[in-house]
Amino acid sequence: MQSQNTISVTGVWSRKGSLRRLLITACLLCCCLLGSLTGMAVAVPIEHQSFTEFLDSFYLEAAKKGITQDTYKRAFAGVTAPDATILEKAAYQPEFTTEIWDYLDARVNPRSVDDGRIMAGVYGELLQQVEEKFGVEAPVILAIWSMETSYGAALLRSSRLYYIPRALATLAYADKRRQKFARSQLIATLEIVQAGEVSLDQLTGSWAGAMGHTQFIPTSFLAYGVDMDGNGRRDIWNSIPDALATAANLLRSNKWRTGKPWGYEVVVPVRGAQLKGKTKTLAQWQKLGFKRPDGTPFEGLEDKAELLMIAGDNGPGFLMLRNFFVLKRYNNSDFYALAVGLLADQLAGRKKMAQAWPRPEGSLSVDEKFELQELLKRKGFYVGGVDGQIGDNSRKAIRAFQQRHGLQVDGQISRELLEVVRKKQ
Incomplete structure (x- = not known):
């Protein structure tokens, strides 16, 4: 839908135009005529393009990055319209619309823990190899796998999967907030296609372009993808070794500290909430009266930690160490990183959270x-x-x-x- 102050080449002004507008229109008409006469593409603002016109024009950008015409045509064969359901999904993200306790209930629960323990048994040897190669503990990798696709189960639900080139083209065309992101991811997707990493019929993922067992966006796949099974392709869609190693490689590349915790649940002393967002050493926090619920001591008192009170002043506190912020490089959400940490703890045999969330009266655990x-x-x-x-x-x-x-x-x-x-x- 055009705004009241815009014009199409064949339309009329919805308000009285000025001389300046007439001159601009004349220039646009001349440019279009010149382009048609010379056979050259003319840049037209995206808000004036149809979806197919957008796809045609975007090829110029892709070609500058080395994408061949053959690759481009294959990627968009049969794609003629944007996917309206993509835009509906883009308007809703649970990290920003859900209370922390509901978010965690859906992700850190008896089922995710039991399934993770089963997967630890099935893939124990692989997880050990990944841990030895990348220095990221197996429970952390399992927790990410659970968070992203429920240990691969989500990939079996085809109704929830989207063809990645169309999904990203939809965002690049129609979602102003994500246009820059979507354009860069679309180029990366075409590079993946051109490299033959995956067949087009398997190039599916989330509405935002996250792909495979461990849900990598295309640029991250290109940066961190690993061929763990040695077949010559980085196949995070079908190869569990490749997917888990790729996740571990991302964490290692962002300075994961092997053997260190992600953080600690803490009992916040009276007026301690005033320090939320502050960073101190664990020794300093300890002197201020912060302690673990079961009274066990902190490890590495010289390590720096930030106080996070994710549910507000009346909720439990957490002292977040370096590894928590590395987890946020996977998904830049406090909710997400906390869920991974808490699930990984249970998969490693450590205790659940001890303190209760400030749930509304009458709500369920x-x-x-x-x-x-x-x-x-x-x-x-x-x-x-x-x-x-x-x-x-x-x-x-x-x-x-x-x-x-x-x-x-x-x-x-x-x-x-x-x-x-x-x-x-």
């Missing part, structure tokens, strides 16, 4: 969310997986239960609802 889904499943209302994630299917089941038993039908979870579900047959 992660274990109670699992229980609610399990009970609804037993009673015939829920048909999805028991994973602690209260999504559309869970809410549909809750509404059906509420309607059956004469309750207010709102699809919302609460401790009161759980008590009713426990009692009803």
Whole structure:
């Protein structure tokens, strides 16, 4: 949709034009005429282009980076329109729209821990090789794999996968906030295609261009991709060795400190919240009254740590060390890095978080969310997986239960609802 102060070459002004506008229009018409006469491409502002015109014009940019016409044509064969669902996804990111406890409940829970332990058994030898080569501990690699694709399970759900060239072209064409990012990632994608790293029919991933088991964006793939299985291709889509090694290589390249923790959960002393965002050595934090919930001492008292209170002054505190910020190089979100750290701790056999999040009164813990889904499943209302994630299917089941038993039908979870579900047959 054009703004009221713009013009198309064949349209009319929606407001009275000025002499300056007439001159600009005349220049545009002359340039278009000259371009058509000489057969040369003319740069047209993206807001005046159709999607196919955008694809045609973007080839000029790709060609400057060494992309051949054959590669370009193959990558966009059959692509004629943007994907509207991409823009819907771009408007919603859980790291910025979800409370920290709900975010963690969906990612650090009994299922993700149990599945991770199974994967540790299946891929134990590979994980040991990756750890020895890159210096990144196996539980950390497993936690990233879980966070990104639920240990590869997400790659089996084709309805949630997008063809990467079309997805990035959609963002480059229609998402003003991500145009610069999308253009650079689209060029990198074409370089991947040209290098023959993956076949076009397998070049799928997230709406934002993240690919493979460990969800690498194209530029990061080019920078950190590893051929761990030695077949001559860096195949993070089909080769678990390549995918896990690539994740480890990113962390190592960003100065992962082998054998060091990502951080510590801490009990914040009275008025200690005033220091959030400050950086001190662990020895200094200790002198100020900060301690671990179980009283065990900090390791490496000379190490510097930043105080993070991700749920506000009334929530638990965390002293974040260097490795926490390395995890943020994978995904620049405090939520994400904390989830990886907490999951990795449990996969390594360490304790869960000791302190409670400041959940609203009546809300459910992660274990109670699992229980609610399990009970609804037993009673015939829920048909999805028991994973602690209260999504559309869970809410549909809750509404059906509420309607059956004469309750207010709102699809919302609460401790009161759980008590009713426990009692009803």
